[in-house]
Amino acid sequence: xxxxxxxxxxxxxxxxxxxxxxxxxxxxxxxxxxxxRAQTTAELDLVKAGPGGFTVIDFQWRAxxxxxxxxxTAKAASLLNGVRWAxxxxxxxxxxxxxxxxxPDWALADAGSLTPWYSRDNASRTWLPLPRGPMRWTxxxxxxxxxxxxxRLVDLLGGEPNVAVVTAAEMTTEHAEPCIKQYAYPxxxxxxxxxxxxxxxxxxxxxxxxxxxxxVWSPAGVATSCAYNNHQGISLTxxxxxxxxxxxxxxxxxxxxxxGKFTVxxxxxxxxxxxxxxxxxxxMASSPPDVWKHFQTETxxxxxxxxxxxxxxxxxxxxEKAITLGAHSVEFPSGGFDQMVVDGVTYWPAFTMxxxxxxxxxxxxxx
Numbered sequence: 056x057x058x059x060x061x062x063x064x065x066x067x068x069x070x071x072x073x074x075x076x077x078x079x080x081x082x083x084x085x086x087x088x089x090x091x092r093a094q095t096t097a098e099l100d101l102v103k104a105g106p107g108g109f110t111v112i113d114f115q116w117r118a119x120x121x122x123x124x125x126x127x128t129a130k131a132a133s134l135l136n137g138v139r140w141a142x143x144x145x146x147x148x149x150x151x152x153x154x155x156x157x158x159p160d161w162a163l164a165d166a167g168s169l170t171p172w173y174s175r176d177n178a179s180r181t182w183l184p185l186p187r188g189p190m191r192w193t194x195x196x197x198x199x200x201x202x203x204x205x206x207r208l209v210d211l212l213g214g215e216p217n218v219a220v221v222t223a224a225e226m227t228t229e230h231a232e233p234c235i236k237q238y239a240y241p242x243x244x245x246x247x248x249x250x251x252x253x254x255x256x257x258x259x260x261x262x263x264x265x266x267x268x269x270x271v272w273s274p275a276g277v278a279t280s281c282a283y284n285n286h287q288g289i290s291l292t293x294x295x296x297x298x299x300x301x302x303x304x305x306x307x308x309x310x311x312x313x314x315g316k317f318t319v320x321x322x323x324x325x326x327x328x329x330x331x332x333x334x335x336x337x338x339m340a341s342s343p344p345d346v347w348k349h350f351q352t353e354t355x356x357x358x359x360x361x362x363x364x365x366x367x368x369x370x371x372x373x374x375e376k377a378i379t380l381g382a383h384s385v386e387f388p389s390g391g392f393d394q395m396v397v398d399g400v401t402y403w404p405a406f407t408m409x410x411x412x413x414x415x416x417x418x419x420x421x422x
Contacts, residue, residue: 075315076269081276082147082219084109084349086415088386103144105412106419111386112137113151117159120204131211142217149280150212151231152224158190166190166197169250173240174229182240189228193256198263201225205271213275220319221272223281226260232323234286234303238296244289254288254297261306265313273317280319280349281310283335300334307338316345323351327376340380350377351386370406374414383421
């Protein structure tokens with residue numbers, strides 16, 4: 056029997072009937088997205104083609120706030136300069152927080168660390184121990200530390216007119232995808248259980264995060280993105296994982312109920328013709344009109360596997376699928392615009408300038 060259900064749990068101070076924030080986001084993400092400062096000139100040209108796309112700026116929590124309290128001065132300046140560089144390029148920003156295993160030592164000391172923790176290495180197809188485990192995100196002190204991070208971030212960046220979206224990241228472990236917890240490895244389930252983590256507490260962490268973002272970021276006009284996959288929980292019996300699409304759909308509803316117009320539903324696994332999360336895609340396609348929808352394509356390694364001669368897919372086909380699902384924006388992963396040669400055949404760049412301009416125009420037409 057699964058631990059937890061599709062019911063979401065009331066969190067003290069955030070009753071489920073609290074109205075969503077008023078107002079509207081000050082900026083939106085449209086079109087093709089890349090990573091700032093790591094882009095080649097050719098990639099930047101593709102992102103900016105036609106009416107233009109957007110850029111993603113990510114950072115590691117422990118690098119930005121290595122000590123309790125104020126940010127590292129140099130890291131904060133670099134982050135602010137990156138946002139302003141994007142503004143100079145005419146690009147809005149998706150701010151991606153890397154928490155989880157990137158939580159600073161002081162936050163791990165407060166809330167505890169899930170150690171040992173294993174990550175699947177795709178090259179060797181084996182599970183390898185990480186140097187440090189993720190923050191125990193279900194602990195109240197984890198939320199206090201995360202909320203402090205948000206308050207300081209909005210002071211630093213909330214007034215920048217091109218900061219459009221920030222990720223919800225308190226409840227992530229290794230990745231920026233909070234529904235994925237690496238519970239396919241039994242050792243991680245054992246570690247989580249020993250730390251008192253349950254599926255119900257994980258769901259409560261989502262609720263706390265949504266409420267914090269509504270209180271901190273929405274008044275600054277910044278929307279909140281949460282990446283959805285089938286939610287991975289811990290089964291009540293045995294050593295396995297309880298994967299539940301129903302919990303994911305309920306979380307999507309909870310985010311919208313809490314954040315309203317400031318909701319961005321995201322998925323970071325898009326690749327056509329593969330359908331990794333069909334129920335998530337179906338819900339995104341039929342979302343309320345004021346929910347923004349964002350995708351990241353699959354990893355460059357999976358692109359390489361899929362886009363060989365004879366494969367029934369292409370970068371353009373994946374983007375066409377995103378438009379079919381009602382997406383407003385799609386991000387290539389790191390290195391996704393680099394030239395790629397497989398078996399002597401060049402497959403990149405992914406688009407011509409004319410194709411990129413067409414996609415940027417069509418994504419802006421999505422309503």
